[in-house]
Structures are given as structure tokens and as C-alpha cells.
Amino acid sequence: MSDLSVKICGVEFGNPLIAASGTFGFGREFAEFYPLSVLGGISCKGITLKPREGNPPPRIAETEGGILNAVGLQNPGVDHFIEKDLPWLKEQNTRIIANIAGNTQEDYCAMAEKLSDSDVDFVELNISCPNVKSGGVQFGTSCESVGAITDAVKRHCKKPLMVKLSPNVTDIAEIAKSAEYNGADVISMINTLTGMRIDINSKRPIIRNNTGGLSGAAVFPVAVRMIWQVYNAVKIPIVGMGGVSKWQDAVEMLMAGASALQIGTVLFNDPYAPVKINEGISKFMDENGIKNISDITGTVIPW
Amino acid sequence: MKYDSQLFKLKKNDRIADGIYSWVVENDNLPGLARCGQFANVKVEGKTLRRPISICDADDNSLRLVFQVKGEGTEIMSKMKPGEEVEILAPLGHGFDIQKDKKYCLIGGGIGVPPMLFTAKQCDNPLVITGFRTKDLVILQDDFKAAGAETVLTTDDGSDGIHGFVTDVLKEKLGEIDEVCACGPIPMLRAIADICRGKVRCQVSLEERMGCGIGACLVCACKTKPKDGEEFMSQVCRHGPVYDAEEVFFDE
Numbered sequence: 001m002s003d004l005s006v007k008i009c010g011v012e013f014g015n016p017l018i019a020a021s022g023t024f025g026f027g028r029e030f031a032e033f034y035p036l037s038v039l040g041g042i043s044c045k046g047i048t049l050k051p052r053e054g055n056p057p058p059r060i061a062e063t064e065g066g067i068l069n070a071v072g073l074q075n076p077g078v079d080h081f082i083e084k085d086l087p088w089l090k091e092q093n094t095r096i097i098a099n100i101a102g103n104t105q106e107d108y109c110a111m112a113e114k115l116s117d118s119d120v121d122f123v124e125l126n127i128s129c130p131n132v133k134s135g136g137v138q139f140g141t142s143c144e145s146v147g148a149i150t151d152a153v154k155r156h157c158k159k160p161l162m163v164k165l166s167p168n169v170t171d172i173a174e175i176a177k178s179a180e181y182n183g184a185d186v187i188s189m190i191n192t193l194t195g196m197r198i199d200i201n202s203k204r205p206i207i208r209n210n211t212g213g214l215s216g217a218a219v220f221p222v223a224v225r226m227i228w229q230v231y232n233a234v235k236i237p238i239v240g241m242g243g244v245s246k247w248q249d250a251v252e253m254l255m256a257g258a259s260a261l262q263i264g265t266v267l268f269n270d271p272y273a274p275v276k277i278n279e280g281i282s283k284f285m286d287e288n289g290i291k292n293i294s295d296i297t298g299t300v301i302p303w
Numbered sequence: 304m305k306y307d308s309q310l311f312k313l314k315k316n317d318r319i320a321d322g323i324y325s326w327v328v329e330n331d332n333l334p335g336l337a338r339c340g341q342f343a344n345v346k347v348e349g350k351t352l353r354r355p356i357s358i359c360d361a362d363d364n365s366l367r368l369v370f371q372v373k374g375e376g377t378e379i380m381s382k383m384k385p386g387e388e389v390e391i392l393a394p395l396g397h398g399f400d401i402q403k404d405k406k407y408c409l410i411g412g413g414i415g416v417p418p419m420l421f422t423a424k425q426c427d428n429p430l431v432i433t434g435f436r437t438k439d440l441v442i443l444q445d446d447f448k449a450a451g452a453e454t455v456l457t458t459d460d461g462s463d464g465i466h467g468f469v470t471d472v473l474k475e476k477l478g479e480i481d482e483v484c485a486c487g488p489i490p491m492l493r494a495i496a497d498i499c500r501g502k503v504r505c506q507v508s509l510e511e512r513m514g515c516g517i518g519a520c521l522v523c524a525c526k527t528k529p530k531d532g533e534e535f536m537s538q539v540c541r542h543g544p545v546y547d548a549e550e551v552f553f554d555e
Contacts, residue, residue, distance in 0.1 A: 025519035029541070032305055032517070045521070053536050058512040060522040062352050062376075067514070074521050074536055206512075216351045268515045269351055271308055271392070 002285035004278060006040065006260050006293045008237050009160035009185050011121050013040030013095050013260060016250070016281070016293050017274045020241050020264030021046050021099035021124065021164075022071065026085040027092060033271045038278075041095030043188075043262060044081065046126050048100070049107045051077040061197040061206035066216025066243070067265055068195050070209035073101055073129060078111045082118050090119045097162065101126040105139075105149055109156040116158035123159045125150065125184075128166030128191035129213075140166040140191075143178040154183035162186040162239060165230075167193050167219075172226045173233035180234045187230060188239040188262065190223045216265040219243045224256045231257025231298050245273070247280020254296040306517065308346075308392040309333055313385055314365065321439040323414070324381045325359070326368040333393050337361035339422040340398030340484075340508055340545040343368060344516035346390040347376045354380065355513050355540070357486070358394060359417035359443075360424070366393065369417035369442065395516050396544050399506055401425040405481040408432065409452070410469050410495060412487025416443055418508060422484055423450045430455070430480060432472045434487070438463035470494045477502060484508075484545075489553060496548035505548035511539040518542075526552040 004015035018041040024030060027042050036042065054074025061068045076084070081098065089096050098120040102108040108125065115123050127140035127149055139149045146163070154161055163179040165172060167190040176187050192213025197206045205211070223242025231238055240258025244250050245266040253261055266273040281293075290296060311328035319325045337358050343366060344353040354376045360367035372381050383389065399422050401407065407429040411419040416433050420443055423429050431452040435441050436459045447454045455472050456464030465472065473483070473495060485495045486508035499505035514520035518541030525543060527550045528534035534552070537543065 023515070023520055025521070029515070029517040029519040033307065054521065054524060056526075057522075057524045059524060060352075060512045060514050060520075062350065065351065067351050069514070069520075069522055071521050071524075074524065265351060268520065269346065269353065270390075271515075271517075 002282050002290060003292055004282060008239070008259055011095060011160065015040040015278050016254070016260040017278060018043055018095070018097065018239065018260060018262045019267070019274075020262035021097075021126065022069075023264035023267050026081070027089055030267070030271060031092070034275065036092040036094045039094050039274050040260065041097055041121070042089065043097040043099050043124055044085070044089070045075055046073050046099045046101045046129060047075045047078050047081050047111070048073055048102060049078055049111055051075065051080065056208045058206060058208055061212065063195065063197060063214060063216070064218060066214055066218035067268070068197055068207055068212035068214050069192070070207045070212035072209065078114055082114060086119055095121045097122040097124050099124040099126050099164070101129055105152050108149060108153050112153045112157035116156070120159060122162050122186070123157050124162040124164050124188055125153055126164050128164050137166055137168070140175070141169050143174050146175050147178040147182040150179045150182040150184050160185040162188045164191055165189040166191050167222060167226055167242075173229045176230040176234050180236050184236060186237050186239055187234065188241065189230060190219070190226055190242045193219055193222065215243065217243045217245045220245070220249055224253055227253060227258055228256040228300065244277070247277045247284065250277050250281055251284055251296060254293065255298070255300045257298045257300075259294065259297050304336070306336070306393060306395055307333060308390060310388050311366070311391045313383055313387045313389055315385055316381070316383055318381070319369070320442045322372045323440065323442055324370055324372070326370070326380070327365050328368065328389060328391060329365045330391070331364050333391070334361045334366045335363040337366060337394035337421075338398040339401065339425050340418055341394040341396050342544060343391050343393035344395060344513070345380065347379050349379070350376045352376075352514065353392065353516060355395075355516060357418035357508070358421055360421045366391070371414040392516055396540055397542060399484050399508070399545050403427070406430070406479065408473065408476060408480040408483045410473065410483060410485040410487070412469060412491045413440065415485075415487030415508070418486050419484070420446050420450065423447055423452045428453065430476060432457070432469045434458070434469040434491070435463070436460065470498060473498055482506070492548070493553040496551070496553070499548065506545050507548045507551060508544045509539050509546065509551070510544065513540050516540050528552070
């Protein structure tokens with residue numbers, strides 16, 4: 001019997017599938033389907049220092065093989081998360097990742113300090129949200145800014161620090177190296193690709209924010225390519241995400257260099273996807289005599 | 304269990320008006336949980352998102368879903384054959400609050416009409432006012448009558464029923480009713496809410512582009528102010544689709 005558990009920064013996950021931030025709320029709605037321990041972990045909805053209302057609707061548009069979203073970080077704030085959501089989440093027997101976004105470096109550091117004294121297992125630095133005017137991605141698109149924010153937050157963060165990278169950059173491997181050099185413990189990648197859809201009858205963008213972040217199966221090959229490039233550039237583990245929809249995708253992304261995976265958009269199509277993907281990975285491992293998930297990571301044989 | 308995603312068998316797929324189809328789908332576990340005003344999220348082959356469709360009627364082992372072909376997803380649904388299996392997440396959302404011994408006026412506009420049938424079946428002798436653009440789009444009139452409702456039909460162009468809007472009829476009947484429930488386009492709902500304000504309670508069912516359907520992804524936002532709470536961006540799929548009209552900021 002294959003062992004689906006993975007260890008990242010000394011933290012054991014029961015299986016390699018983590019719910020991606022923004023697709024899973026704080027878990028309660030999905031607990032109606034299955035015990036949340038079905039997932040190795042949950043990356044919670046992105047939180048900010050103060051509550052945020054988010055963008056006006058519509059916030060979503062369907063695309064070929066994917067969706068665009070521009071929620072704009074609607075969330076109840078870090079204090080609410082720690083007091084109201086985290087105690088319940090910690091009882092669900094799964095690893096909890098707090099995803100944080102801010103307007104300023106000080107915001108990020110203040111949140112990292114609050115979360116350092118909480119029960120979260122990881123802090124995920126969201127410097128790649130494309131859907132807010134300030135905060136997020138302006139920290140994530142140059143080596144200098146990624147290095148600076150990673151270094152600053154790391155000094156305030158007692159939890160392992162996961163830095164979530166934006167794909168909307170020229171050379172993601174260089175950005176990943178800067179994050180690693182400045183103290184990132186893990187890279188998570190990729191956030192959404194910026195996109196746009198227009199209603200040809202009204203000539204209006206479908207999303208009120210005009211542009212949104214593209215996710216779903218359509219971005220999968222881009223994610224695999226970028227994970228492979230980063231795997232070859234850094235030594236810290238990578239949590240891969242971007243369009244994983246079936247177990248074959250999961251195995252493929254692990255082979256590209258991911259140590260664990262986040263899944264998101266597929267949950268809107270099939271809330272039971274994590275159960276099915278884990279079953280498929282397990283069967284693949286049994287059939288191929290693979291004992292540990294880590295034995296798949298980075299095993300691509302490039303030409 | 305409040306909701307789940309399970310396989311249903313498509314029992315009937317009938318075209319009941321121009322571009323409008325009526326499904327009956329069967330499953331032993333979920334239909335009995337449905338309440339009027341709730342919806343179902345239908346998985347469509349090859350589409351990333353499910354299609355949220357209001358529940359037109361339900362019994363212990365079947366749901367009736369009436370939908371309009373609006374894009375590729377509903378087009379695929381319209382071509383499915385009885386006997387096919389379809390995965391449906393249901394029942395979802397917060398439905399209409401119907402109380403005994405009250406005279407209800409149920410108002411539906413266009414494709415907002417279907418959820419009012421299941422609602423009519425929960426009321427005693429309701430008045431049902433429905434409005435359509437033109438006679439080719441008129442649906443469910445016989446079903447409402449069979450449910451014991453008094454029906455008033457309006458069309459924008461006068462091609463069937465009364466030439467005019469549902470709001471014209473509502474203004475006349477306002478003195479005879481205790482509460483209003485409405486589903487349809489936002490301008491219609493706003494006008495109905497204005498007529499009811501200060502006179503009778505009004506509940507409205509809203510529509511918004513949705514993602515997960517259960518309140519986790521926060522994409523179907525609607526600015527609302529609960530009676531005793533602060534205004535916030537609620538989720539139409541979870542806090543709605545039915546709201547008290549006075550809670551809703553129709554313009555935002």
C-alpha cells in the first residue's frame with residue numbers, strides 16, 4: 001500500500017492535496033461533503049489586517065477550460081480568522097495554512113506576528129493577487145520587491161513561510177531564487193494568470209473589475225513549465241498548483257518538481273475531486289511500485 | 304445532510320416555450336430536502352462551472368428544473384436525453400419563508416417564474432402574477448392553476464394576457480395581500496420592492512454569476528444589510544438567493 005503522506009519543513013501532511021486559497025473559504029462549506037481530513041491541508045481564504053469588502057460583482061467569468069475571477073480579497077480580517085475560524089479548523093485533522101495579503105510591508109509583518117502565536121501550520125505570503133489595486137502583486141513581480149518582502153516578513157514569522165508566486169512575470173525562476181535567498185521555506189506556485197473576457201453584445205468586460213485571474217485546466221501546462229523551471233533553480237520545496245483537475249495532472253505536476261499540490265478551481269466542478277485524485281495517485285503508485293510521494297517529485301526526464 | 308452532489312437520472316427533458324426547457328431528474332436522497340426558492344447546481348460535460356438552476360418543483364425523489372438556453376452550458380443541457388445521468392449539487396441556498404394563514408402574492412418575471420411554482424404549492428390560495436416579454440415565452444400557467452393559484456398573466460407587448468407589467472397588477476391588488484415573493488430581472492424586483500415598502504413584506508430571489516454554489520468562493524456577491532446587522536457583501540448562493548427586499552442594495 002502506497003503512502004500518500006508528505007513532509008514539508010518537518011510538517012507532515014496526510015496526503016499531497018491542499019485546498020487552494022480562495023476556493024475553499026475557511027472549510028466549513030466543504031465539511032458538508034466529507035471530513036476535511038480528506039485533504040492534506042487547507043490554504044485558507046486570503047486574509048488582510050483589516051476586513052475587506054472585496055470587488056463589486058460580477059466577480060467570475062467562465063472561459064474555455066477555466067474561469068476568471070476577481071473577488072478582490074473579501075475577508076473578515078486576521079483577528080476574526082484567528083478567533084472564529086482557526087479553532088474550528090484545528091479540530092478538522094488537517095494542516096492549516098494562513099494566506100496573507102497586504103497593502104504595505106507593515107501589514108504583512110503585523111499579520112505574520114499575530115499568526116506566529118496561533119495554531120496555523122504555515123503562513124503563505126500572497127504577493128500575487130492580481131485583483132486588488134494595491135496590495136498583493138506589486139510586491140511579487142520583481143526580484144528586489146519579492147526579496148525585500150520575504151526578508152521582512154521572515155523576521156516576524158515563527159511559522160514556516162510559504163511564498164506564493166505570480167506567473168505574470170518575465171522570469172519566475174529568478175523570482176523564486178530571490179525568495180529562497182531571502183528566507184522563504186517553501187515556494188507555492190502559480191497564482192492566477194491575468195486575463196479578460198468581453199461581452200460582445202454590451203461591449204462590457206464580463207468581470208466588473210475588467211480583468212481577473214485565470215485558473216483551471218487551461219493554465220495547467222503553464223504551471224507545469226514554471227514549476228519545472230523553479231525546481232531546477234531552487235533547493236526549497238515547491239507546492240505546485242494551477243489547473244490540477246485529475247489524478248494524472250497531479251502525478252504530472254509532482255514529476256515537474258512539486259512536493260505537494262494545491263487544488264482549487266476543480267472543486268467548483270466536482271467537490272469530491274480531492275477524494276478521486278488521491279485514489280488515482282494511490283493506484284498509480286501501487287501499479288508502479290512507488291512507495292512515497294517524494295519518489296515522484298522531480299522525476300521528469302527532460303530531453 | 305443539507306446538500307450533496309450526487310448522480311440524478313434525467314427522466315424528462317421537454318421544450319415548453321421558445322428556448323425554455325423543463326427537466327425532471329430523479330434521485331432518492333436529495334429532492335426531499337428541497338425547499339421553495341432553493342436552487343440546484345448542475346454539472347455540464349466539458350464546462351468548468353456548474354449551472355445554477357432554480358428548483359421549479361420537488362417531491363421526495365424528483366426535482367423539476369426549468370431553464371432558459373442562455374449560453375453553451377444550457378445549450379448542452381437542452382440537448383440531453385431522458386435516461387442520461389447528470390451530477391447535481393442540491394438543494395442550495397436560502398429559500399422563501401412562507402407562513403401559514405397569510406395571503407401571498409407570488410410574482411415571476413420571465414425565467415424568474417419557475418421557482419414560484421414550488422413556492423405556490425406551499426401557500427394557501429396564492430395570487431400568482433407572471434410577466435413575459437411576449438406570448439412565445441409564456442410558461443407554467445396550467446401548472447399554477449393546477450396548484451390552486453389565482454393567476455394573472457401579463458406580457459410586455461400585449462400578445463397574451465394583460466398588456467403591461469406585473470407591477471401594474473401588483474399596485475391594484477396590494478390591498479388584498481399580506482406578503483409578496485418575487486423572482487425576475489433586477490429592475491422588476493426593485494420596482495416591486497418600492498411598491499411594497501412600508502405596506503407589505505417583500506422577499507426577492509436574486510441571480511448572480513456563481514462559482515462553488517455553497518458560499519466558499521465568494522464570487523456571487525451582493526451588498527446587503529440584514530435587519531439588525533451591518534451591511535456586508537453577502538453570497539447570493541448561501542445567504543440568498545432569497546432575501547428580504549429591504550436588506551438588498553439593488554444598485555450595487
